[in-house]
Amino acid sequence: MMEKSFKAMVVSEAGNKQYRRDIVQRQIKDLPEGNVLVNVHYSSLNYKDALSASGNRGVTRKYPHTPGIDAAGVVAESTDPTFKIGDQVIVTSYDLGMNTAGGFGQYIRVPAGWVVPLPDGLSLRQAMCYGTAGLTAALSILHLVNHGVQPAHGEILVSGATGGVGSIAVSILAKQGYTVAAVNGTTDRSDYLKSIGAQRIIAIEDAVDTSGRPILSERWAGSVDAVGGDLLATTIKSISANGVVTTCGNVASPDLPINVYPFILRGVTLVGIDSQNCPMALRQKAWNKLAGEWQITQMETVVEEIPLNELDRRIDKMLARGSKGRVVVNML
Known part of the structure; x- marks a missing residue:
């Protein structure tokens, strides 16, 4: 098992039903069990992430917690033969970022059944432009x-x-x-x-x-x-x-x-539309469409990229209904 620390946003209870968000160092050994360890290069901000990051128990039951229902990165470890070290992959939805440590950390560990190989025609960053x-x-x-x-x-x-x-x-x-x-x-x-x-x-x-x-x-x-x-x-x-x-x-x-x-x-x-638990075959078909004939050439007009340390401010903006388009989080 890889022994390494990494940066992650951690949301924790601060008392009186208040929650705080901090960028901290976490240990890979503390991640949940799973077949595939992914070094996250990019994530994205969704409304569900903003709810999780503000203590919404309908999304996340236990804190401290790392939100982020989207992640794209490179396989760092795998006990499943479907994936090997160095594979570029996408992980979205299922329980990621809800009650499983999510994409607002530089590493995630998840079941192999949650992992989609990055389709030809998409970069990791482009995948998170969609998310x-x-x-x-x-x-x-x-x-x-x-x-x-x-x-x-x-x-x-x-x-x-x-x-x-x-x-x-x-x-x-x-x-x-x-x-x-x-x-x-x-x-x-x-x-x-x-x-x-x-x-x-x-x-x-x-x-x-x-x-x-x-x-x-x-x-x-x-x-x-x-x-x-x-x-x-x-x-x-x-x-x-x-x-x-x-x-x-x-x-x-x-x-x-x-x-x-x-x-x-x-x-x-x-x-x-249940994107959280839709069958893998349908999920892959949708991603292949996004990588192919449905790829949006003007995607940059609906995307803003931010670093991890700007995420706290953007979460507040989203909760205030001040966001438009997509926010991609550069985790590198």
Whole structure:
């Protein structure tokens, strides 16, 4: 076993339901058990990481803890023949960064079943430009495509479009020839949304129906939703016949105030996206798409790279809803 210390962000209880974040030295021997030890080169910041880093017990049960649900790096040790020292790999989701020490440390140790070989066409840094957000966006679009939603069928609505999942979904859909309508945030970022491929910008007040009607005029061929709540309900009621809505977030609300009419009168399909535990074959297919025909050439426009010592400030900014696009953490 490798004997080495490494840098990591550690979140610990400070009393009175307060939590503190420190960059400390950890020992590899103290990492959890697993088949594969990975030297993390890059991670990324997700909303779930911000929750874990602020003491949210719904995400992380025990502290002190190192968050980071995304990691890309090089295999340093492996007891599984699938991986050898020097292999470049991606680890996202499962329990990484939730209750297993995550990618905000320079080393992680995980089960081999969590590890995805880095696809040809992606660098480690590019993989973290996508991260769980990119994987989630790719899974969402795969479901739209697999259900037969084509560019000619009409506009695709993307909610939470300034966030990580939404930004990547807008960019991929636009690249594939879809007409994308993006829901703007409470802060006007229409210029940003247009720059990544949105053809139409929808204000939040225009995307949420308050009439209480059980079904609305057909408006969208499909949707990638990352918000939930009333916006998702309105979207479902506005989808064209046999359209598809994917949902992956609940930042607005986990509740869905809707009836069955869109489903039984229009054949609307609602697909939940579980990027955390999706099957490995589907996970690899999504990563291969991101490395190939869905790769976003203008990815740098939605990505900001920071060092580990700037992560604390960016977590606070994300919790205050002040983030847009993706934040990649350079762990080297």
